[in-house]
Amino acid sequence: GAVVSQHPSRVICKSGTSVKIECRSLDFQATTMFWYRQFPKQSLMLMATSNEGSKATYEQGVEKDKFLINHASLTLSTLTVTSAHPEDSSFYICSARTIATAYEQYFGPGTRLTVT
Amino acid sequence: RKEVEQDPGPFNVPEGATVAFNCTYSNSASQSFFWYRQDCRKEPKLLMSVYSSGNEDGRFTAQLNRASQYISLLIRDSKLSDSATYLCVVNGNNDMRFGAGTRLTVKP
Numbered sequence: 001g002a003v004v005s006q007h008p009s010r011v012i013c014k015s016g017t018s019v020k021i022e023c024r025s026l027d028f029q030a031t032t033m034f035w036y037r038q039f040p041k042q043s044l045m046l047m048a049t050s051n052e053g054s055k056a057t058y059e060q061g062v063e064k065d066k067f068l069i070n071h072a073s074l075t076l077s078t079l080t081v082t083s084a085h086p087e088d089s090s091f092y093i094c095s096a097r098t099i100a101t102a103y104e105q106y107f108g109p110g111t112r113l114t115v116t
Numbered sequence: 117r118k119e120v121e122q123d124p125g126p127f128n129v130p131e132g133a134t135v136a137f138n139c140t141y142s143n144s145a146s147q148s149f150f151w152y153r154q155d156c157r158k159e160p161k162l163l164m165s166v167y168s169s170g171n172e173d174g175r176f177t178a179q180l181n182r183a184s185q186y187i188s189l190l191i192r193d194s195k196l197s198d199s200a201t202y203l204c205v206v207n208g209n210n211d212m213r214f215g216a217g218t219r220l221t222v223k224p
Contacts, residue, residue, distance in 0.1 A: 036214075042201070042216070043214050043215065043216035046211060046212075046213070046214075051212055063146070091157070093159050104150070104162060106167070107158060107159040107160050107161070109159050112157075
């Protein structure tokens with residue numbers, strides 16, 4: 001089946017620093033990738049949708065200058081959390097989709113970010 | 117109103133019980149529907165797609181009622197390993213919207 005990887009799986013950083021999270025589709029080409037955030041005991045919240053080669057579409061309330069998304073190829077998307085603050089601590093999950101899979105999304109294992 | 121609404125539970129049931137989860141969605145133009153399962157601190161995993169004709173996969177049965185904008189998941193003969201959060205997912209043109217999830221705990 002389709003596999004999506006994320007790196008790193010866990011990261012601890014200091015307040016004010018930036019963190020980059022990578023999302024890769026390993027055995028298929030992802031026309032669209034999604035970035036979600038999940039706080040403890042809450043649902044997944046879509047942050048942004050990115051299509052390869054174009055700018056990401058951000059959900060309302062998500063700061064595009066703070067959460068930089070780059071989808072440079074059909075197998076790689078990156079999320080950079082700039083000037084991270086403790087309230088950015090969360091579980092970040094990416095997913096990838098290809099039209100051939102009838103809109104089914106394949107999720108990465110997630111990245112747990114802790115900002116101290 | 118939330119785009120996808122689910123009863124958060126928790127549902128605590130004994131092994132062998134039958135349990136049903138419900139979900140409603142607000143966007144009548146939604147095109148496809150899924151149930152995902154999420155274990156604690158893990159990513160969601162697709163459990164099954166949901167079709168208007170209803171579909172069954174072993175102990176799991178999913179139903180869709182487009183007129184009522186309602187989706188259901190029935191789990192028969194619950195196993196301890198079924199304990200998880202079940203997410204109702206509705207897909208529009210280019211994105212998927214998740215319900216908050218229904219938490220299920222199956223007890224011995």
